[in-house]
Amino acid sequence: DADVTQTPRNRITKTGKRIMLECSQTKGHDRMYWYRQDPGLGLRLIYYSFDVKDINKGEISDGYSVSRQAQAKFSLSLESAIPNQTALYFCATSDARTGDNQPQHFGDGTRLSIL
């Protein structure tokens, strides 16, 4: 079983719809992250969380919101989806217990298309 699981893996929806992407992890890591990846732009950080109820904006948080209600879960919401939010979304985790600058471990990704 994957340590970092994202659901759904693929989603096609229409402009204006509310969408939630879920991420759960069994690694016991404190820190969780949401990224989007677009061709030619690389990975960009949307939001991150260092603990339950801790939420921090990344470089491209507009149009997104997140929730961290439990250590193992970090969900990303698009309140009113628009076509330029079509992208590949990744959740990642890292372990702060072994030092502050640890590598991140990624889920399989969610391919989201907004029509």
Add this chain to the structure above:
Amino acid sequence: RKEVEQDPGPFNVPEGATVAFNCTYSNSASQSFFWYRQDCRKEPKLLMSVYSSGNEDGRFTAQLNRASQYISLLIRDSKLSDSATYLCVVNAYSSNTGKLIFGQGTTLQVKP
């Protein structure tokens, strides 16, 4: 200037070749450095951390030059399975926030 810059390639090499990628970073206070590998439409996976003294893992060697602010990855005896995009990754700030900055990646194609 981008915070992490890589030559996007593609690098097309024959099997068995040695290939090197470089990456430059802008924040001189960065402390942690990594190379990730990403296959097409898949998640990035940690290939190796990069240590100040340089480090090796089998056919892969990573080097760090703090004075010039660049990182390199050397792949010896390339295999077909090495074909992927290689991401250079640097921690964002010296204050140890856990945030990482990802380069856009360098694409490697190993040909038979």
